[in-house]
Amino acid sequence: MLIGTSVPFAAGRRAGHTFAVLASLLVWLVMLAPLLPLVTRLHARTIAATGRTGPGWSPVWVSLGSAGIALTVLVLGGTGLAWMLATGRLPAPRVWEAGLLLMQLMPPLVIGLLLVFLVGPYTAVGRLLADVHLSATNTFLALVVAEVYEAAPYYVLGAQAAFAALDPRLAVTAGLLGDRPVRTFRRVSLPLAAPGLAAALAAAWARAVGAFGAVIIIAYHPYGLPLAVWTTLEEVGLEQALPYAAALLLVAVPVPLAAYLWSARARRRR
Amino acid sequence: MLDVDVEVPRSSFVVRAAFCVGVAGRLALYGPSGSGKTTVLETIAGLVRPSRGHVVLGGRTLTSAPPCRVVALPDRRIGLLAQAPGLFAHLDVAANLAYGARSPAQRDRLPGLTEALGLTGLLGARPRELSGGQAQRVALGRVLVTDVDLVLLDEPFAGLDPAARAELAGLVDRVLAERRVAAILVSHELGEAQGFSGRLGVIHGGRLLAVGGSAELVRDPRTSEVAGLLGYRGVLPPTVTGDGTWRGVHPDRVVSGAWSERGIVLTGCVVRVQPHGPRVRVTLELPGAGAGRGGRELPEGAPVRVEAHLDAPVEVGQPVTVTALDPPLLDPPVLDPPVAPRQAGT
Numbered sequence: 001m002l003i004g005t006s007v008p009f010a011a012g013r014r015a016g017h018t019f020a021v022l023a024s025l026l027v028w029l030v031m032l033a034p035l036l037p038l039v040t041r042l043h044a045r046t047i048a049a050t051g052r053t054g055p056g057w058s059p060v061w062v063s064l065g066s067a068g069i070a071l072t073v074l075v076l077g078g079t080g081l082a083w084m085l086a087t088g089r090l091p092a093p094r095v096w097e098a099g100l101l102l103m104q105l106m107p108p109l110v111i112g113l114l115l116v117f118l119v120g121p122y123t124a125v126g127r128l129l130a131d132v133h134l135s136a137t138n139t140f141l142a143l144v145v146a147e148v149y150e151a152a153p154y155y156v157l158g159a160q161a162a163f164a165a166l167d168p169r170l171a172v173t174a175g176l177l178g179d180r181p182v183r184t185f186r187r188v189s190l191p192l193a194a195p196g197l198a199a200a201l202a203a204a205w206a207r208a209v210g211a212f213g214a215v216i217i218i219a220y221h222p223y224g225l226p227l228a229v230w231t232t233l234e235e236v237g238l239e240q241a242l243p244y245a246a247a248l249l250l251v252a253v254p255v256p257l258a259a260y261l262w263s264a265r266a267r268r269r270r
Numbered sequence: 271m272l273d274v275d276v277e278v279p280r281s282s283f284v285v286r287a288a289f290c291v292g293v294a295g296r297l298a299l300y301g302p303s304g305s306g307k308t309t310v311l312e313t314i315a316g317l318v319r320p321s322r323g324h325v326v327l328g329g330r331t332l333t334s335a336p337p338c339r340v341v342a343l344p345d346r347r348i349g350l351l352a353q354a355p356g357l358f359a360h361l362d363v364a365a366n367l368a369y370g371a372r373s374p375a376q377r378d379r380l381p382g383l384t385e386a387l388g389l390t391g392l393l394g395a396r397p398r399e400l401s402g403g404q405a406q407r408v409a410l411g412r413v414l415v416t417d418v419d420l421v422l423l424d425e426p427f428a429g430l431d432p433a434a435r436a437e438l439a440g441l442v443d444r445v446l447a448e449r450r451v452a453a454i455l456v457s458h459e460l461g462e463a464q465g466f467s468g469r470l471g472v473i474h475g476g477r478l479l480a481v482g483g484s485a486e487l488v489r490d491p492r493t494s495e496v497a498g499l500l501g502y503r504g505v506l507p508p509t510v511t512g513d514g515t516w517r518g519v520h521p522d523r524v525v526s527g528a529w530s531e532r533g534i535v536l537t538g539c540v541v542r543v544q545p546h547g548p549r550v551r552v553t554l555e556l557p558g559a560g561a562g563r564g565g566r567e568l569p570e571g572a573p574v575r576v577e578a579h580l581d582a583p584v585e586v587g588q589p590v591t592v593t594a595l596d597p598p599l600l601d602p603p604v605l606d607p608p609v610a611p612r613q614a615g616t
Contacts, residue, residue: 172317173356175343177370177416187369191360270359270398 038249042242050243054236059228060247066140066224067208067251070147071155074204078156079197083189085156086163087171097157104153108213111149115218119145142219147208150215155204162196163189192270195263202256202263209252225251272420272452276313276323276333278306283476284321285309291420293328294450298463298484301473301499307456310473311422314454315350316340328419349413352424355405357397363408364393370416383411386445403434410442414449421446423455427462439465460501464488472496490598491518497600504576506534506597510556517597521551524578529593536576537591540584549579554590 050057084090085097103111119125119136129136136142166189174184190197212226223231225248233241272295275288285306291297299307312318314325316333319340325333327348332341357366367384371377384390387407397405406426413421423442427435439462446453455466463470463484470484480487480496491497494505497518504519511517511534519536528535538554545551556574578592 167356169352169354169356170358172343173350174358174369176315176346176348176350177412178344178372179370180342180344188358192358194360269396 037242038246041239042246043239046239047243047246050240054232055223055228057247059223059225059244060251062140062143062222063209063224063226063248063251066143066147067205069144070151070208071201071205073144073148074152074155075201078152079159082156082159082200083163083185086160086166087168097160100153100157103149104157108150108211109217110213112146112214112217115146115149115214119218137218138221139219140222143215143222143224146214146217146219147211150211150213151204151208154207155200158200158203159193159197162193162200165196166192195266198259198263198266202259205255205259206252210248271326271328272314272454273324273326274310274314276310276320276325276335278309278313278318278320280306280309280476285313285476287471287473287478288323289471289478289481291452291454293452295452295469296446296467297454297469297471297481298467299454299456299471299473299478300458300460300463301456302458305474306476307458307473308424309476310478311350311424311454311456314420315348315422316343316346347417347419349416349418349421350424351406351409351413351421351426353426353428355397355402355409357400357405357408357412359397361397362393363389363395363397363400366397366408367393367411367415369412376415376417379415383414383445386448387411387441401434402430403438406430406438407441410445414445414451418451421451421453423453423466425457426455427457435462442466460488472499474499488520492598492601494518494600494603497598504574504594505600505603506536506576506594507574510534510536510574511597516600516602517594518600519576519578519594519597521577521579523595523597524576524580524592525595526580526582526590526592528591529595533593533595534597535591535593537589538576540586540588540590541575543584543586546579549581550583552578552580552584552590554578554592 081096085093090096116137117123119129119142121127121130121135121137126136129141134141136145170188170192171181171184174188175181179187209224210226211224212230215224215227216230220227225244228244229241229248232244271293272291274290276286278285283306287306287310289297299310301307309318313320313333316325319338320333320335321338322335323333324331324335327346330341331339332346332348333339358369361369367389368377368380371380384393387410389404389407389411392400392404392408397408400408410426426442427438430438443466453466455463457463457466468484469481470487471481472479472487474495479499480492487496488500491500491502494502494516497505497520500520501522502518502520504521506517506519508514508516517534523533525532536554536556538556540552541555542553543550554576556576576594580590580592584590
């Protein structure tokens with residue numbers, strides 16, 4: 001009797017599961033659908049032509065260089081801030097977090113516009129930079145500045161979450177075993193938070209490499225990959241912009257992917 | 271020598287504790303959960319700041335208040351072993367053990383400790399691969415590699431199965447004795463506390479109620495509060511003792527039958543029977559003895575009940591005669607303040 005009633009129930013459950021898998025597959029394919037033109041419309045001759053015309057492949061190196069510097073700046077400046085926030089060492093921590101969230105939620109175009117008023121040629125910062133023969137408008141430095149501002153909240157908030165997930169008793173244990181706070185940070189907090197930091201760094205990298213809104217306002221030159229896509233699309237055509245789009249994908253994805261895989265592996269091993 | 275005299279405000283009460291532990295001496299702080307034991311330990315470790323008092327270890331003042339001055343953790347020379355071993359997950363056992371080793375002398379301790387703690391075959395293992403007992407052994411070794419003057423043990427055996435608990439307790443005892451380092455254990459298990467040290471402190475509600483030899487304290491707890499914490503399950507009022515004294519009854523110090531030369535003979539009615547290992551825990555109600563003088567321990571008019579661990583099977587409702595062997599004298603219970611009668615019409 002029991003078996004007689006459970007068979008149709010089990011069959012119904014299998015059918016339901018199959019339907020759920022198919023529905024998930026459909027949603028997943030719809031999400032990946034924009035990648036299709038990279039396979040169907042990107043031709044070798046277009047890629048070869050890209051190397052000979054316009055800015056050539058220099059936007060790849062510009063994007064790699066600027067994003068690399070931006071992330072270095074973020075790691076050096078943002079890691080300490082994230083740790084201070086996560087360990088409750090700052091007064092009124094909600095105010096600090098609100099500031100970071102504000103920057104994260106702010107539209108990139110607005111960031112770019114406001115940066116003009118902060119580091120533009122007629123501002124105090126702009127004049128200071130001019131004194132040392134630098135400019136933060138339409139230069140490589142401007143590109144780095146724009147990328148730093150677009151990516152910073154993603155790194156700092158991600159790093160804060162990574163540090164906050166650590167058991168605070170471990171730092172106490174390290175202290176009682178003779179470590180000063182800086183040494184504890186280096187030997188315990190940093191390695192244990194590394195998977196989370198890597199994930200935060202990956203998000204910041206993707207954001208920095210793909211920065212466009214702020215960049216188009218204060219760093220129109222030199223072209224990074226997003227601007228190369230845009231200007232080629234505007235001035236040449238849709239298909240000619242595809243090689244830059246593919247290059248942007250190739251530059252943006254591997255670092256986060258590697259970070260994600262390493263982070264997942266490191267978490268599994270602990 | 272450790273000299274502790276501190277007051278630490280907590281949310282529900284102020285923890286007050288004053289005691290000394292000699293060089294290479296031991297103390298077990300015993301009390302129920304939430305009694306303030308861990309707060310005392312954390313104050314000694316330097317994790318909690320007292321509002322008043324001092325912690326002096328080996329002549330060095332580690333904490334004093336007010337104004338509150340606390341020597342930094344790395345300079346306190348105190349090791350802490352908590353219920354959670356707190357191993358560093360990114361390091362293997364060998365690296366965890368060597369974490370605090372700075373000097374050649376400290377590094378020289380590693381092989382001996384590794385062997386004494388039975389960790390030789392586990393040096394390459396990651397913390398997640400260890401059992402609870404193995405992880406605690408690594409944590410203990412990691413503490414003892416350093417030059418500590420005092421080891422604080424905050425219920426380190428909790429969460430382990432009885433066999434692992436007994437094995438680790440024996441190991442801790444042996445290794446601490448070999449290193450001749452002072453140690454304080456906090457535990458809510460009386461047997462564990464007594465097994466660790468011959469000196470026992472009983473703490474409850476933030477107050478260190480008594481400090482003394484563990485056997486003496488259990489035999490002669492003095493107050494009904496301490497008696498209750500040490501397992502006494504019955505207070506005999508003067509109406510029962512007949513000599514104007516109050517006495518405590520411990521269930522393990524009650525035997526069946528009337529042995530008036532060995533203690534006080536009690537006859538009562540069985541109101542409850544529960545299995546207790548190979549024996550039974552019997553609750554007896556003593557008829558006509560409910561003339562308590564009032565107070566928290568024996569409210570006015572409340573029936574006097576005692577518990578006994580007996581071998582013979584008994585049933586509820588059955589009259590039973592037992593002898594409480596040399597029940598210790600207790601201070602008279604604290605009287606509840608009289609309640610003022612309510613005025614009519616107010």
